[in-house]
Amino acid sequence: MQRNRKENPPAPFQSISWRRLFAYLRPYTGRMAVAVLALLLSSGLGLAFPLVIVRLLESVTQSQSYGPLNTLAAALVGLFLLQALFTFAQSYLLTYIGEHIVYDLRVALYTHLQRLSLDFFAARRVGELVSRLSSDVTQMRTMLTTNITSLLSQIITLVGAVVIILSLNTSLTLLIAGLVPVLLLVAFTFGRRLQGMSVRVQDDLASSTVMAEEGLQGVRIVKSFGRENYETSRYKAAMQRTFRSSLSVALFNSIFMAVMMFLGFGAIAALVWYGGREVIADRLSLAMITGFLIYGVTIAMTLGGLGGLYAQLRMAVGGIQRVFELLDTGPTVQDASAAAALPPAEGRISFEDVWFSYEDGAPVLQGVSLELRAGEIVALVGPSGAGKSTLLNLIPRFYDPAGGRVRIDGRDLRGVTQASLRAQMAIVPQDTMLFGGSIRENILYGRLDASEAEVQAAARAANAHDFIMALPQGYDTLVGERGTKLSGGQRQRVAIARAILKDPRILLLDEATSALDNQSEGLVQEALNRLMQGRTTLIIAHRLSTIKVAHRIAVMDEGRIVELGTHDELMQQNGLYARLYAMQFKETLQAEAVL
Structure with missing residues (x-):
């Protein structure tokens, strides 16, 4: 099943609140400072390496003893050892910080999702949200730790190398500098395209995750209808889209890296050609051109790395935006600023001219008014789509009515906290x-x-x-x-x-015995009868055994209460309830008569 996907242009960097993004690093400022210091020292030692090589070559060509060579070789080993230690410290600290950021983000995002209202989840599939918790959060971690520090390291290396080669030979430096604008233009062009392609990969991955979750959660239905092959083909098709999108990213990224590599090493070839002429003309020593080549390679690789990092940063922007969009989504049902805790309830529930509609705008409840006395058992019956479950869902404030009021003990539910309201009720769903x-x-x-x-x-x-x-x-x-x-x-x-x-003080039963066989139903109904004693209970049911215990029955049709009374009163009216009774409860009545 192909998803309809609206193609959006890649989001620019300025669309992200960078201050908000970096706020996730704030709890780890100390460790991050140490990691950055280790990075600076490691990068600095890396810059010193070519200079030591130059000095080694000069000592070999100019000195008549082994002393300077031994000293410089030992210094080189020492540099490598220090660089390894600093690299270890940087790597461990960044991993530590990154894992903590993933933990913080996932906990914060999951906590936020738990606070959202039911209409949010009705419009989204769980697999997509799980994808946001996993892959998108990982992208944020990578940007905040690996990408940012790598960017800093590359910039330090680039600036340091340029400063050093400027001091060695100005003309050679200008030769390399001419390549920089070309590399930056290539990086910008490819990076913007890669961001859009990466967003598509994440969307396709989320879609395939949704299909996998639905197929596994509904495995009983799948097997009962013999649809294993069908579900496999659906998932295969979704993964093929993900594969094709990922392959496009890989192809485009490979082309990008190849172009960057060609430009970088093309500059090195030009440097070798020009430097060789300078050596032949005796205007430059072999040791100096060797050092310059090493720095030239460093600059070329750094520019290539910066281009790759730019592309990665652009690719991560979409994931970061999706996480922030979820965090910025607020619950539609919220506690009022002056909301108070609901005192221990007597259990009086009143619906006063209640109207409600879902996102499509079609009215589901139309002017419903109903009063449940404390301790009363009221059953809701009616054809499918009459609005029974919607009316029940207004009591725990899963939704708020578009018009009218719902009250408990005379208190408007909008004026009490959701936690205190739901603490006094229990729901047994179908x-x-x-x-x-x-x-x-x-x-x-x-x-x-x-x-x-x-x-x-x-x-x-x-x-x-x-x-x-x-x-x-x-x-x-x-x-x-x-x-x-x-x-x-x-x-x-x-x-x-x-x-x-x-x-609970209030009990909500939504087809609570529908999944039971006759023997189990009798045992559970007995338990429910004991539980309902003295508690206000609203029941949605079709089975006669459940309806019998109700003090009153409210009959709903097309979002309205059309009949209200006891079983006998409604049967005497010979209206909708009587027709439903005849259709839905006749077989049960006959079975009970036989028993």
């Missing part, structure tokens, strides 16, 4: 989500400081304790990713135990 740890860890998610006795009591209340103890490792059994090692009914009972452990 699509049970378990984390890939142990059963104990998943139940403890309801209340992290609960004791082992409380965990087991919650499991017993959810009728989950017996099947848990029958597992080889009991409560320490790993459930697998998303709970795939447990059956649907077992996952649902663990989720209900998690809700029971939280002991």
Whole structure:
């Protein structure tokens, strides 16, 4: 499946807040200073190397004893040793700083993602966000440590070499200097193109990551429909796009490096030709031309390295922008500046002329008004798309209504903190989500400081304790990713135990028993009946066994509540509820009559 991709021009350097980028280095200023000092000393010693070579050659051609030669050779070994030590210090410190920056960035980005509202995730795929956490953050680390310090080292080496050769021979220096504008023009041209190509590679990689994640998370569906080959072909196609994009970058980068190398060593050839004429004319010594050649090679390689670094920096700009864009995305549902903690709730919930629509603008809720008394159990029924789940999601403020108000105990939810609001409610969804740890860890998610006795009591209340103890490792059994090692009914009972452990004042059940067989449903429904006692409960359900416990039933259609009353009252009205009952609950009623 080919993605539609809008081609955007490469972002310029000035589009990035460099102060913000370098702020990630601030906690490591001391270590970075030592690393830079080690880099300066290492680069300085590297610049001294050709001068020692010149002196060695002069001592060989002019001296009649081994003394000066031995001294200079020992000095050369000493220079190499010191340079190696400084290089080690620089390399280790930069790696240390880089790994810490990756840690800081990933934690900050993940923390920020956790704070964003549900509409953000509804518009994006998880695999793309994972790609941002991995590859784009790594690009930022590389720019802040390796690229920046390499740039500094190359500049020091270039300036130092130019200063030294100017002191050796002005005419030869001017010969090399003529190459600089050409190299800079080539670097700028190729670097801008490489940035755009690199962004395309990152986008294609993110797309393939999304496909891999979806295929692996939905592996049961894939296998049930026999779509293994189809998923493989989708992923293969995505990876082929990534491969082609990466190959284009590699080809373009190889051409760039080859051009830079040709220009650099072409200058060296010109230097050899011109220097050789000077030696033949006895205007320059062999030792001096040798030193000049070494410095010339150093300058050529440095200019080539600067061009390559420029290209790498341009390639990293897109990744840095994507990370900053995520960090700059704010939650659409936010606590008001004067928001207060919600006191222990009685549980009265009221919807007052509530309107809501998603991004497409089509109204999902249209003037809904409904009052739930403290401790009351209300069931929401209606055809698919009627707005039941949307109405339920407004209670924990996963979304805010576009119009009207939602209140708990008379308090507008916009005036209380989200944390205090959600602390007093529990949700058991239709699509049970378990984390890939142990059963104990998943139940403890309801209340992290609960004791082992409380965990087991919650499991017993959810009728989950017996099947848990029958597992080889009991409560320490790993459930697998998303709970795939447990059956649907077992996952649902663990989720209900998690809700029971939280002991909420408000309970939200979204098809909570839909994944259970008849035997499990009876056991869990019994546990839910105990849990719902004295708690305000809103239920979305189609199964008769769940509807029976409701004090009232609200019937929704096209974003409105069209009927409200008890089961008997609604059946007497012979309206939408009666028709739904006849269609959806008739088989269940017949099965119960048989039993």
